[in-house]
Amino acid sequence: MVKTSENSISCLVSRLARFVELEEHERAFIAEMEKDERPLAKGRPVTSVGDPTKGVMVLKSGWAVVKAEGKDGRSQILRIYLPGEVIGLAEIGSTHTSHRIVMQTDGIICPFPRKGLAPLLTDYPRLAALLIAVGSLDQIALRHHAACLGSMDASRKLKFFLLQLRARLEVANVGLGNRFRVPFSQVEIGQAVGLTSIYVNKMLRAFIAAGEIEVERPYFRLLDRDNWEKDTEFVDAFVDMDTSWFPEPTKVANPAQF
Template sequence: MTAGSDPRGRCAVYLRNGSNSESCLASRLSRYIDLTEAELRFVARMERDSRPLKRRQAIYEIGELTEELHVVKYGWALVYGAPVRGRRPILHIYLPGDVMGMAEIAQTHAVHATVMRTDGMICPFPRAAIADMYAQVPRLGALIMALNSLEHLGLRQRFAAATSLNAEAALIQFLLALKNRLDAAQTQETARFYMPLTQSELGDHLGLTSIYINRLLRRLNDRGVLTLRDKHVQIHDPDAVSETAGLRNDWTNIDQSWFPA
């Protein structure tokens, strides 16, 4: 299987069954299982309708009725919490191939605002399709459930970093985790990756000021740990840095022993 990308996260993937797909979701899923024709058709059904969006265009506002989930076809989106002391915290970052809205599926209205960070495209599909997935292609449903659990593990690691690591280590851990998620979607598989977030947005995500983020990035650059240039981050020794930051890459393997046949 091979993969290519452009900076916005479009996927061009040759699946193990010999077919070609531009679906980042199919790319992400096929990293773990050989997708059957029925599973590929269901993914295509999830991405049948598409909605192009511009940068800063809102997908959901707080309190808005949410009747659909979305596949992120390409582009990045940010989940914002309510403003706190004049700052709007960034709670989560959606990347190409993510299924948007799984965390809110128990609610009828949006708990947080979701806004496009870059130009992109999302594919809305009704919540009822999740029930259809478990009935028609249960292995696919199990895999998406497992991937969603990795998102929760990532939140735990970020919380642990915020409470037990210094700011520099927390920033490194975040950038490494971002790289691991992009690798899992196969939009890239190098130490250098696209990262359109501003220093202010990094601060809003990590609970730091943009001035402090700027200082940390300069320090990491001067020490040769990473390079940030033209909205791309290059981590020069990801394995060594991961060990130093105490980051476990949970995206490399998924326990499939409980998956239906």
């Protein structure tokens, strides 16, 4: 059974506060976004192809993945959502969802209606700018990942995948340092990087034998991160956000109720 996280610190607040110091009323708006908690177990669908898009969802805890199913029955993992990320921003301009999203682990989602986002633009412009900027960094990271899949050999693909996952986890303060959780089977890692599970297993064994990583499922520890970053020409999209264009935070007494 999935437990709620009523008293836990918001991962979305942790994620955003990495870039700016949030005002109290901005934190209050985020709390409003996270008010409707819905626990979901591992493997449960978050959205299905063709579902109407009613708004966004904060992934308050747990991991989720965007999946595509081929006609041959093979699955592809197109994106990984981590704690504190907002699901549905990519679909905000569409009436229906294009891909299936499922929970990779037990977790909690917080649906927030589309109409509730309107005050974000008028009453919380700095918070809106911050969400847009974070979304842009996510898109840059996805482009780096796509470039990796198209240009790197199997070894570098797997290295890049783990490096980027570590960097993204650090943003929400849920994966500090070089040791982090990877709640994926070797088959699922292969679905994310375009390799067979046999090749993933071969590469991981080679990394362990070379003293480059330690694996204590579900945790990985990167022991040779600096060299991996040089080898893959890794760019951390989340280390440098331009906040110079953000509007000044407005003073709002109470968050809007929806």
